[in-house]
Amino acid sequence: MKITIIGATGMAGSALVAEALKRGHSVTALARSAEKLAQLPASPNLTTKVQDAFALTSADFATADVIIDAFATAPSLAFQHIDLATSLIAKFRETTHPRLVFILGAGSLQTGDDHHLFVNDIAKDPNAASFLRIPQSQLKELNFLRDVDNVNWVGISPSANFHPGAATPFLLGDDELLVNANQESGTSTGTMAVAILDEIEQPQHHQTRFTVADK
Amino acid sequence: MKITIIGATGMAGSALVAEALKRGHSVTALARSAEKLAQLPASPNLTTKVQDAFALTSADFATADVIIDAFATAPSLAFQHIDLATSLIAKFRETTHPRLVFILGAGSLQTGDDHHLFVNDIAKDPNAASFLRIPQSQLKELNFLRDVDNVNWVGISPSANFHPGAATPFLLGDDELLVNANQESGTSTGTMAVAILDEIEQPQHHQTRFTVADK
Numbered sequence: 001m002k003i004t005i006i007g008a009t010g011m012a013g014s015a016l017v018a019e020a021l022k023r024g025h026s027v028t029a030l031a032r033s034a035e036k037l038a039q040l041p042a043s044p045n046l047t048t049k050v051q052d053a054f055a056l057t058s059a060d061f062a063t064a065d066v067i068i069d070a071f072a073t074a075p076s077l078a079f080q081h082i083d084l085a086t087s088l089i090a091k092f093r094e095t096t097h098p099r100l101v102f103i104l105g106a107g108s109l110q111t112g113d114d115h116h117l118f119v120n121d122i123a124k125d126p127n128a129a130s131f132l133r134i135p136q137s138q139l140k141e142l143n144f145l146r147d148v149d150n151v152n153w154v155g156i157s158p159s160a161n162f163h164p165g166a167a168t169p170f171l172l173g174d175d176e177l178l179v180n181a182n183q184e185s186g187t188s189t190g191t192m193a194v195a196i197l198d199e200i201e202q203p204q205h206h207q208t209r210f211t212v213a214d215k
Numbered sequence: 216m217k218i219t220i221i222g223a224t225g226m227a228g229s230a231l232v233a234e235a236l237k238r239g240h241s242v243t244a245l246a247r248s249a250e251k252l253a254q255l256p257a258s259p260n261l262t263t264k265v266q267d268a269f270a271l272t273s274a275d276f277a278t279a280d281v282i283i284d285a286f287a288t289a290p291s292l293a294f295q296h297i298d299l300a301t302s303l304i305a306k307f308r309e310t311t312h313p314r315l316v317f318i319l320g321a322g323s324l325q326t327g328d329d330h331h332l333f334v335n336d337i338a339k340d341p342n343a344a345s346f347l348r349i350p351q352s353q354l355k356e357l358n359f360l361r362d363v364d365n366v367n368w369v370g371i372s373p374s375a376n377f378h379p380g381a382a383t384p385f386l387l388g389d390d391e392l393l394v395n396a397n398q399e400s401g402t403s404t405g406t407m408a409v410a411i412l413d414e415i416e417q418p419q420h421h422q423t424r425f426t427v428a429d430k
Contacts, residue, residue: 054305079308079309079365080308082362083301083304083305083308086298086301086302086304086305086359087301087302087305089298089301090269090298090301090302093294093295093298094294140362143358143359143362144301144358144359144362147297147355147358147359150294
């Protein structure tokens with residue numbers, strides 16, 4: 001398939017590029033930095049493009065089967081997570097093709113017996129003040145997406161500790177924060193990439209968000 | 216003040232143009248139809264422009280103090296209410312100027328002892344099937360706006376029966392559908408225009424939605 005990845009040089013994005021190429025897909029990698037794009041693995045199936053995500057037009061996606069929003073930004077610009085999602089959705093109203101995949105944070109997952117939002121736990125950590133606006137904005141992004149019923153979209157959240165690393169066996173869930181048998185809640189970028197490529201190749205979720213955790 | 220009105224030839228928009236001009240404001244009227252724009256009252260304070268609302272850029276609002284979204288569309292394109300709001304919000308993140316005023320429907324108001332959404336009552340009316348997507352989309356538009364805390368926005372909903380007519384004395388409320396002493400729930404376009412211009416001249420609401428009804 002033809003897969004366009006926005007934010008292709010980031011932590012999630014670069015793992016996605018590698019996994020998609022490994023599976024033989026044709027990848028268009030978009031990012032702001034030419035220097036970082038040049039560090040992606042060379043492949044005849046990879047096209048790279050320096051691109052402001054907010055200047056994208058429908059024409060930029062003319063051949064895409066799937067668009068993955070792996071955009072990341074500074075906490076002071078966290079609202080851009082929402083604005084990029086709304087701009088992508090607006091481009092594909094009343095269509096089923098391409099499919100849009102949004103990488104959301106763990107903050108919008110539910111946890112505990114009372115199913116409270118995990119972002120509320122994050123907010124209690126004094127060390128989280130510097131980045132809290134990111135999970136808060138990704139929750140708003142999901143709230144927006146949940147109202148979208150005429151675009152072919154799916155969202156995916158990692159578990160609490162999203163970190164660089166190779167894929168492992170994994171657990172899948174819906175809206176509850178997952179923990180493994182050791183009571184750890186983590187997702188490697190490799191696992192995230194495998195879960196997303198599996199979902200792209202064999203769609204199991206439609207207009208909803210699911211979650212993945214390292215087993 | 217310099218007021219830009221999107222959808223300036225519509226039922227709400229044309230009443231807003233008249234009221235704003237009457238109060239001496241400088242009005243920029245945007246609409247898709249040159250023919251309808253030509254029917255607006257001639258005034259040295261009125262500038263008209265044929266404009267696709269989805270092609271607007273920040274530069275189009277360079278001199279605006281207030282932008283009023285009075286956009287209306289066919290029920291089959293009801294999602295455009297949401298997409299126009301998200302595109303306007305994205306243009307003015309982290310600003311307090313200009314102020315954005317969104318005209319929302321009555322469907323997102325609450326009614327009854329259980330404070331259910333009025334759109335649920337609308338949905339029970341068999342005659343509403345043809346236009347139900349409009350109030351449903353305007354509810355989603357408000358849901359989106361309620362998550363926006365870094366733009367200077369306000370929303371306003373008419374009462375159940377929004378109809379052309381001159382301004383009357385009126386009632387103001389917050390999120391509950393208003394009825395007058397005769398148990399009628401209606402808002403004339405003239406009343407809507409007065410309530411909006413009052414709010415523009417003397418802001419009483421910030422990042423919230425209020426409602427107005429004919430007394």
